[in-house]
Amino acid sequence: MRISFLHTMDGNRQVFEQAAKTLGLRPEDIHHEVRAYLREAVDRTGAFSDELRAQTNQRLLALAADSDAVILTCGTLGPAVADIKRPPVPIVRADIALAAAAAEVGGRIVVLCAAESAIEATRKLFTEHASKRAASVEVVHVGHVWALFKAGDIQACLVAAASSADAAYEAGATVVAFAHPWMAAAVGLVQKGRRPLDSPSAALHAATQRFSERLGRA
Template identity: 85%
Template sequence: MRISFLHTMDGNRQVFEQAAETLGLLAEDLHHEVRADLREAVDRTGALSDELRAQTNQRLLALAAGSDAVILTCGTLGPAVADINSQPVPIVRADVALAAAAAEVGGRIVVLCAAESAIESTKRLFAEQAGNSAESVEVVHVGHVWALFKAGDVQACLAATASSADEAYEAGATVVAFAHPWMAAAAGLVQKGRRPLDSPSAALHAATRRFNERSGHA
């Protein structure tokens, strides 16, 4: 199974490769395209314009031409996928896959979000996916984690992420979800509850499941 990724951060390449390795997928079957310019254009204009939606979908469809599934790892560009009426292969939004995985667990869902700019869209997405299946959905802003991430202090950033997850579990969370792909490495550091959900693993599970459904394997 060949999977292509459209990233807007080069650092996400490694995060998704690690998740793929855990699932037994081969590195040679993964293809990465990094288009930081698309995310930067949204940041400059403050909106995902029709032109940027079209550019995003052009890249997704180009990747689909040589793949069995495509994963869009940037939540900012995610809404563009809705414009693709007929997907030649499964095109998975990593953020939607994460929210759907949390909804499957249900109960009290707590989402850790480091970037303040992503809080509102994250709330909408998780609430939409959860519907009536969850008791509650809470998005917690962990600004101190974002500060460490931007400072490049990776170990402290991951430790702070894990600590925030532990606090959420101690406060009664059924499941914790990490809003950003780069948080995934903190999952193994969490001690108080079930392993938190991360978007790289959720997206790869969704992509392989949809591929198998289309192929009639499962």
């Protein structure tokens, strides 16, 4: 099975590669494409224009032509996926896969979101999925984690993310979800509660599952 990723941050390659390795995928089974300018254009203009949506879809379909599944790792570009009515292969939004995985666990879901600009979109997405399972959602802004990330102090950033997850479990969370892909590296540092959910693992699980379902219908 060949899986391609469309990223807007080069740093996300590593966490998705690690998740793929955990699932037993070989390095030659995965392909990364980084298009930072797409996210940068949204940040610069404050809008995800029709032109940017079209460019995103163009890249997704180009990757799909040589893949068994495609994963879009940037939540900002996620709405473009809905424009592709009949994708040739499964195209998975990493943020939706994470929200769906959290809803499947149910109970009290706590989502740790580092970037303030992503809070409302994250809350809307998780609440939409949780409502189908009678679960509750709390999005917690961990601004100190974001500050460390932007400062380049990655180890301290991951320790802070894990500490925030531990605190959420101590406060009664059923499951903690890390809103940003790069936070997946903190999963192994969490000491309390169940293993936190991360979008690289959730997205790859969804992609392989949907690929298997397609094979079963073929």
